[in-house]
Amino acid sequence: MLVLNDISLRRGVKLVLDHTSVTLQPGEKIGLVGRNGAGKSSLFALLTGRLHADGGEVQMPPRWQQRGGMAEVAQDMPETEDGATDFVLQGDTPLMLAQQRLAAAEAADDGHEIAEAHHAIQDAGGFDARARAQSMLMGLGFRSEQLDAPVNSFSGGWRMRLQLARALMCPADLMLLDEPTNHLDLDALVWLEAWLQRYQGMLIVISHDREFLDAITKVTLHLDETKLTRYGGNYTTFEEMRAERMALQQASYAKQQERMAHLQKFIDRFKAKASKAKQAQSRVKALARMEKLAPVLTASDFQFEFREPLSLPNPMLAFSDLACGYRADDGKETRIVSGIDRSVLAGQRIGILGANGQGKSTFVKTISHELPALAGTMTEGKGLVIGYFAQQELDVLSPADGPLMHMVRLARDVGPAAREQELRDFLGSFRFVGEMVTQPVGTLSGGEKARLVLAMLVWQRPNLLLMDEPTNHLDLTTREALSMALNEFEGTVMLVSHDRALLREVCDEFWLVAGGALKPFDGDLDDYQKWLLEQSREASKAASAQSRKLREDAAPKRKEDRKAAAAARQARADEAKPLKKELTLTDHRMHVLFGERDKLEATLADAASTPEKLVEAGKRLKAVNDEIERLEARWLDLSTRIDEMTAAG
Numbered sequence: 001m002l003v004l005n006d007i008s009l010r011r012g013v014k015l016v017l018d019h020t021s022v023t024l025q026p027g028e029k030i031g032l033v034g035r036n037g038a039g040k041s042s043l044f045a046l047l048t049g050r051l052h053a054d055g056g057e058v059q060m061p062p063r064w065q066q067r068g069g070m071a072e073v074a075q076d077m078p079e080t081e082d083g084a085t086d087f088v089l090q091g092d093t094p095l096m097l098a099q100q101r102l103a104a105a106e107a108a109d110d111g112h113e114i115a116e117a118h119h120a121i122q123d124a125g126g127f128d129a130r131a132r133a134q135s136m137l138m139g140l141g142f143r144s145e146q147l148d149a150p151v152n153s154f155s156g157g158w159r160m161r162l163q164l165a166r167a168l169m170c171p172a173d174l175m176l177l178d179e180p181t182n183h184l185d186l187d188a189l190v191w192l193e194a195w196l197q198r199y200q201g202m203l204i205v206i207s208h209d210r211e212f213l214d215a216i217t218k219v220t221l222h223l224d225e226t227k228l229t230r231y232g233g234n235y236t237t238f239e240e241m242r243a244e245r246m247a248l249q250q251a252s253y254a255k256q257q258e259r260m261a262h263l264q265k266f267i268d269r270f271k272a273k274a275s276k277a278k279q280a281q282s283r284v285k286a287l288a289r290m291e292k293l294a295p296v297l298t299a300s301d302f303q304f305e306f307r308e309p310l311s312l313p314n315p316m317l318a319f320s321d322l323a324c325g326y327r328a329d330d331g332k333e334t335r336i337v338s339g340i341d342r343s344v345l346a347g348q349r350i351g352i353l354g355a356n357g358q359g360k361s362t363f364v365k366t367i368s369h370e371l372p373a374l375a376g377t378m379t380e381g382k383g384l385v386i387g388y389f390a391q392q393e394l395d396v397l398s399p400a401d402g403p404l405m406h407m408v409r410l411a412r413d414v415g416p417a418a419r420e421q422e423l424r425d426f427l428g429s430f431r432f433v434g435e436m437v438t439q440p441v442g443t444l445s446g447g448e449k450a451r452l453v454l455a456m457l458v459w460q461r462p463n464l465l466l467m468d469e470p471t472n473h474l475d476l477t478t479r480e481a482l483s484m485a486l487n488e489f490e491g492t493v494m495l496v497s498h499d500r501a502l503l504r505e506v507c508d509e510f511w512l513v514a515g516g517a518l519k520p521f522d523g524d525l526d527d528y529q530k531w532l533l534e535q536s537r538e539a540s541k542a543a544s545a546q547s548r549k550l551r552e553d554a555a556p557k558r559k560e561d562r563k564a565a566a567a568a569r570q571a572r573a574d575e576a577k578p579l580k581k582e583l584t585l586t587d588h589r590m591h592v593l594f595g596e597r598d599k600l601e602a603t604l605a606d607a608a609s610t611p612e613k614l615v616e617a618g619k620r621l622k623a624v625n626d627e628i629e630r631l632e633a634r635w636l637d638l639s640t641r642i643d644e645m646t647a648a649g
Helices: 040-048 084-089 093-108 111-123 129-139 156-168 186-198 210-216 235-270 274-289 360-367 403-413 420-428 434-438 446-460 476-488 500-506 525-605 611-648
Strands: 002-011 014-024 029-033 055-059 070-072 174-178 202-206 219-224 227-232 317-327 333-340 349-353 375-380 386-389 464-468 492-496 509-514 517-521
Touching (some): 014 040, 014 219, 029 210, 029 235, 040 070, 040 174, 040 202, 070 156, 084 129, 084 156, 129 186, 156 174, 156 186, 186 210, 202 210, 210 235, 219 235, 227 235, 317 360, 333 360, 333 375, 333 517, 349 500, 360 464, 360 492, 403 420, 403 446, 446 476, 476 500, 492 500, 509 525, 517 525, 525 611
Parallel strands (some): 029 219, 070 174, 174 202
Antiparallel strands (some): 002 014, 219 227, 317 333, 317 375
16 A cells, blocks of 8 residues: 655745645556646655655555565666666566575575575576566567667667666566656557556556556546545546536635625625624624635646747758768768658648657757768758757756756847846746746756747747657647647648647648658558558568578478487486485485484483583584585585486476
8 A cells, every 4th residue: 555644745946745645555557647847757756765755754565665666667868788688677676686696696605595596586587587578578669680789779769668668577566657658659559558457566657648548547646736636537537527526616616705705795884883893793704714715727728839930931941862860989870861852841741750760850850950961961941940849858958057047048049139037927938937947957847848948949939840759748738739839830840759649730741761761651640550550560471481481491400409309308317317316315314314413412402411421422413414514515416417407408
């Protein structure tokens, strides 16, 4: 059971939780919802111990607080040469601890501890762990040839998938998932839903994907105005129940306002009359005692718009034999997309499609000058102003500076110039108010960072918007506001997104990045999904054909291999026979010696024993103990050798 009892929590100057309580039961699957910046990620940090409550108490079983008792997805981008499978395996904390125990025992040459460590590895599922890890990776979209590829070789989206797989690998009693679907395509999303439905522990998931929450969760925890409210049911049920609750609250508020107005009217009318003074005073007291209900405030009032561009060059961009990719320090080039011959016209709304790792972000970074072109030319129209929303917001934000400092720097370096108060007012329209304007960006939530990037884009007055996964950290309200703003934008939009709703609402044409090339996609999103299914079927057919060929090529050798294997097993069995016989004799001899040792120890403890008996028994006991120690070492050696032979068979 997880209990938050009268919890208060501050994050910097911001009050996140204020004397709130909630109880969650083991095995429940809970959706944690609330607008961006409400404190959902801070609540996760509280549960994991990265933050400590300013008041109240968090109660959970002690084993949940131990290593491996709780799992979450790390949000950092891993930098390691470890293979993908090995990286994911490291998420299985009990297995890693057991393997460390074995390594320490082997270094100390402790036979008993080695045997115990092997048992611990077996209990942790060590013998099939690698197969489970690779099955998980395949479910999340990795190909067989990628299973042992270095982590550093993957793009950002794929590394986040590795972090997700690593978290799922941990056999934890409590799992915390913060926006796990951000970097997943449809196939991986369906697999994840099925996996989480089978998960036996308590799950708390933060997500702005309505369909995902409805498929997984049975409890909804709403964080709003520093309070946690528990609702029984999935996200759709929560919305219905909250709507009813808000309607009742609004009705109660309206009724109370009417009652308060009536009391105030009586007070104002009769407070000066001596005959009514007592009644008027009682009304004053009643008004003071009345608990003030708050009006219903909704989060749906956030809206913004992009400023009208100062110019609309046409074409905005022209590509001629453009090649995009990366250039290493030694000058070696890795081309990801090449041979691009396209123009970007004023007013176009282009959705860029393609699987993760195919080069969508690389193409966008090249246009934004984050990466240099490797070949070909890119011609910009006169007066082109690019607004770039990076997939990783911190790519364009300084963690130590506040939103106001970012705007001051932007107005100074890029323009247009503005006074500080004007910048403060502008940030206020994006919900950065009061002391939030000076709060370090590194302490802001993912959604707040995304809103700041949007504010900076709007300020620049671009005529070309490059949006790389802009909805990853946005709540539903802000997503709707972004969709409306993009639809009303008079310039050109180039959008990379896994948000199918946003693509449908904004884009009227699509470009496909696949197989190292970029070309127009003739169809809509439904056609694209059909194309993906067809590609998947073709890949499956090719894999099956290759597997069949390998089996056919190996068939002539199979019979000989079976004969050789049988002969090897027989040889090992023959070799093990004398060892097993010696093990049996050793075991019997140790049993006899244990009995003799017990009798000798009884003699030494007997007060009636003569000095001569005691001396004789002492000498014999030392000899027995020495022989037992020798036999135990031999027994362990024999057992290990027999086990190795059995395993090899």
